[in-house]
Amino acid sequence: xxxxxxxxxxxxxxxxxxxxxxxxxxxxxxxxxxxxxxxxxxxxxxxxxxxxxxxxxxxxxxxxxxxxxxxxxxxxxxxxxxxxxxxxxxxxxxxxxxxxxxxxxxxxxxxxxxxxxxxxxxxxxxxxxxxxxxxxxxxxxxxxxxxxxxxxxxxxxxxxxxxxxxxxxxxxxxxxxxxxxxxxxxxxxxxxxxxxxxxxxxxxxxxxxxxxxxxxxxxxxxxxxxxxxxxxxxxxxxxxxxxxxxxxxxxxxxxxxxxxxxxxxxxxxxxxxxxxxxxxxxxxxxxxxxxxxxxxxxxxxxxxxxxxxxxxxxxxxxxxxxxxxxxx
Amino acid sequence: xxxxxxxxxxxxxxxxxxxxxxxxxxxxxxxxxxxxxxxxxxxxxxxxxxxxxxxxxxxxxxxxxxxxxxxxxxxxxxxxxxxxxxxxxxxxxxxxxxxxxxxxxxxxxxxxxxxxxxxxxxxxxxxxxxxxxxxxxxxxxxxxxxxxxxxxxxxxxxxxxxxxxxxxxxxxxxxxxxxxxxxxxxxxxxxxxxxxxxxxxxxxxxxxxxxxxxxxxxxxxxxxxxxxxxxxxxxxxxxxxxxxxxxxxxxxxxxxxxxxxxxxxxxxxxxxxxxxxxxxxxxxxxxxxxxxxxxxxxxxxxxxxxxxx
Numbered sequence: 257x258x259x260x261x262x263x264x265x266x267x268x269x270x271x272x273x274x275x276x277x278x279x280x281x282x283x284x285x286x287x288x289x290x291x292x293x294x295x296x297x298x299x300x301x302x303x304x305x306x307x308x309x310x311x312x313x314x315x316x317x318x319x320x321x322x323x324x325x326x327x328x329x330x331x332x333x334x335x336x337x338x339x340x341x342x343x344x345x346x347x348x349x350x351x352x353x354x355x356x357x358x359x360x361x362x363x364x365x366x367x368x369x370x371x372x373x374x375x376x377x378x379x380x381x382x383x384x385x386x387x388x389x390x391x392x393x394x395x396x397x398x399x400x401x402x403x404x405x406x407x408x409x410x411x412x413x414x415x416x417x418x419x420x421x422x423x424x425x426x427x428x429x430x431x432x433x434x435x436x437x438x439x440x441x442x443x444x445x446x447x448x449x450x451x452x453x454x455x456x457x458x459x460x461x462x463x464x465x466x467x468x469x470x471x472x473x474x475x476x477x478x479x480x481x482x483x484x485x486x487x488x489x490x491x492x493x494x495x496x497x498x499x500x501x502x503x504x505x506x507x508x509x510x511x512x513x514x515x516x517x518x519x520x521x522x523x524x525x526x527x528x529x530x531x532x533x534x535x536x537x538x539x540x541x542x543x544x545x546x547x548x549x550x551x552x553x554x555x556x557x558x559x560x561x562x563x564x565x566x567x568x569x570x571x572x573x574x575x576x577x578x579x580x581x582x583x584x
Numbered sequence: 585x586x587x588x589x590x591x592x593x594x595x596x597x598x599x600x601x602x603x604x605x606x607x608x609x610x611x612x613x614x615x616x617x618x619x620x621x622x623x624x625x626x627x628x629x630x631x632x633x634x635x636x637x638x639x640x641x642x643x644x645x646x647x648x649x650x651x652x653x654x655x656x657x658x659x660x661x662x663x664x665x666x667x668x669x670x671x672x673x674x675x676x677x678x679x680x681x682x683x684x685x686x687x688x689x690x691x692x693x694x695x696x697x698x699x700x701x702x703x704x705x706x707x708x709x710x711x712x713x714x715x716x717x718x719x720x721x722x723x724x725x726x727x728x729x730x731x732x733x734x735x736x737x738x739x740x741x742x743x744x745x746x747x748x749x750x751x752x753x754x755x756x757x758x759x760x761x762x763x764x765x766x767x768x769x770x771x772x773x774x775x776x777x778x779x780x781x782x783x784x785x786x787x788x789x790x791x792x793x794x795x796x797x798x799x800x801x802x803x804x805x806x807x808x809x810x811x812x813x814x815x816x817x818x819x820x821x822x823x824x825x826x827x828x829x830x831x832x833x834x835x836x837x838x839x840x841x842x843x844x845x846x847x848x849x850x851x852x853x854x855x856x857x858x859x860x861x862x863x864x865x866x867x868x869x870x871x872x873x874x875x876x877x878x879x880x881x882x883x884x885x886x887x888x889x890x891x892x893x
Contacts, residue, residue, distance in 0.1 A: 271685075277688070277691075364694070364696035364697065364720070365692075365694060365696065367696070368664065368667075368668060368694065368695045368696050368719065369668055371660075371664055371719075372664035372665060372667070372668040372670055372695075373670065375657065375660060375661035375664055375665070376661060376664070376665045376670045378661075379657065379658060379661045379859070379862075379863075380859075381661055381662070381665050381670070381671075381854070381856065382665075382670070382671055382674060384856050384857060384859055385671060385854050385855060385856060387857075388840065388848075388855045388856060388857050389848040389849070389853075389855050391843040391844065391848065391849075392843075393840075393843070396839075396840050396857040397857055398603065398857060398859075400857075400859065400862060401862050401863060401864050401867070402859070402862055402863050403863060403864075404653070404654060404657075404863040404864070404865040404866060405657045405661075406653035406654065406656075406657055407653070424718055425718045425719055426718075427718055428714055428715040428716070428717060428718025428719070429657065429660075429715055429718075430653075530677060530680065531677065538677065538678050544670065544674050545673075545674055545677040545678070546668075546669075546670060546673030546674055546676075546677060547673055547676050547677050547680075547686060547690070549668070549669065549673050549686075549690055549691075549692065552690065552691050552692060553668075553691065553692040553693055553694045554691055554692075554693065554694075555694045555697075556694060557691070
């Protein structure tokens with residue numbers, strides 16, 4: 257396509273804490289002319305009227321009313337990742353804009369991340385590594401015992417695409433797989449991974465060695481893991497959260513860890529992100545916190561951007577949009 | 585005890601070895617006239633001179649099988665922790681300054697759909713393959729000789745491996761593993777290489793300069809076998825010159841490494857204190873197995889896990 261024919265798209269930044277790799281922006285440049293948010297802000301009149309697409313990566317640029325209303329030609333907000341809890345979907349729909357996400361392409365990487373957090377926590381990899389490589393260490397942690405993953409019980413809360421892939425991976429470790437979901441999976445899907453449905457989250461919490469939170473954030477799931485839920489868990493259990501920080505009552509989690517109500521936590525998501533320096537979660541032992549990198553691999557990032565581009569092009573050309581998100 | 589209470593030496597029938605201690609040397613063997621068995625905790629026996637021990641009429645036993653799951657789990661744990669930059673990510677969460685960038689070093693390597701090369705497809709190697717298959721990895725494996733490797737008693741045989749010993753074809757197919765007759769065949773295409781061989785004269789420095797330089801620059805080396813299977817100096821050179829991206833080691837030579845060793849300060853290197861079997865459950869099974877072997881030896885029977893040369 258000739259450069260002049262390419263539609264204009266707004267992105268946050270290239271590089272930096274929340275920006276794209278240059279090579280990912282090049283994927284976008286095959287189909288779009290790109291404007292950076294800071295360039296738009298410094299000269300709003302130059303390109304604002306031409307922008308038809310806003311790509312969102314790590315929540316930026318923020319879909320604020322003032323920005324959206326300043327882009328009269330905007331047709332679609334094409335987001336990275338699957339979560340859309342950060343978007344006011346009814347408001348955006350009222351502006352006549354479409355919203356898209358990228359489910360599917362993120363599932364493998366996110367499921368891998370869930371297993372990485374589970375294993376790193378269970379086998380105390382971080383503590384052992386840090387002691388072993390410290391030049392000041394005089395005594396190796398030879399008595400540091402981990403938790404046996406093979407044959408243990410994992411309870412998956414939220415058995416969507418990602419939750420199911422976590423179950424598939426857990427099966428390789430001969431784990432006993434429990435799950436809870438709004439709707440039960442069909443029998444053959446359960447049999448295929450050897451998963452047992454728990455009617456209540458409470459039952460899952462009581463029986464699990466690893467509680468894996470893989471739900472979407474909705475008004476129903478916000479704070480679903482609180483003081484009461486944590487108190488039902490085994491004292492030897494580990495909470496792993498790869499969903500959204502707000503699904504877990506963070507203050508209750510801090511208290512549960514401090515009082516040894518549960519043994520450990522491994523979180524790729526917190527509220528806020530990142531946590532402020534000095535937050536109690538950052539100084540507790542047996543806690544792993546990663547900066548929301550569940551989908552951040554070279555290959556998956558490329559797949560996400562390609563899906564964003566496909567979604568945006570479909571929205572602009574009136575074709576069926578692969579991953580449109582509509583308000584409920 | 586042998587040194588401080590010599591009057592008890594004649595009572596000792598079994599020496600239990602854990603974490604390579606106590607060292608079993610000529611002095612020990614000569615001072616225990618009624619010794620029947622050296623009962624090792626763990627499957628590796630490269631630290632024991634079996635021929636020498638046998639020459640005193642003393643048997644050697646280890647604990648195969650019971651260590652397999654936790655060691656395979658550790659291999660997967662190292663692969664995932666390294667591949668998804670868990671240590672770097674956790675450190676960023678705690679130490680980053682306001683406005684500090686999420687470094688490109690936090691961008692990970694996919695495990696799902698990646699290629700795993702297993703060097704040494706014995707019991708533990710096979711269990712690694714089974715776990716990796718659940719991540720939809722493509723699995724390549726190499727053994728020095730295919731027939732011995734697929735033998736369930738692959739470690740040490742007193743007779744040639746028979747057809748009846750061989751692992752069924754289904755097992756190789758069920759994890760979709762492809763045999764590589766040459767080690768070089770898997771070096772250039774693997775994203776992750778797990779070394780799971782025994783340490784023998786032949787496997788010493790099996791992974792050296794030549795092998796490391798043949799690996800992909802994006803690859804990770806994971807060693808759960810013995811430190812000396814890898815030429816450590818070559819590994820340092822490979823990491824410093826970016827022949828490979830990273831290494832994750834549960835074993836080194838020596839253990840522990842001296843405090844100024846370059847491996848301890850290279851980025852993208854995980855070093856653990858040989859804890860592949862360190863779970864309460866597995867340690868418990870190991871001790872139970874050691875007791876079974878010890879009691880058999882004391883009863884004048886052959887320990888079920890006897891190891892001979």
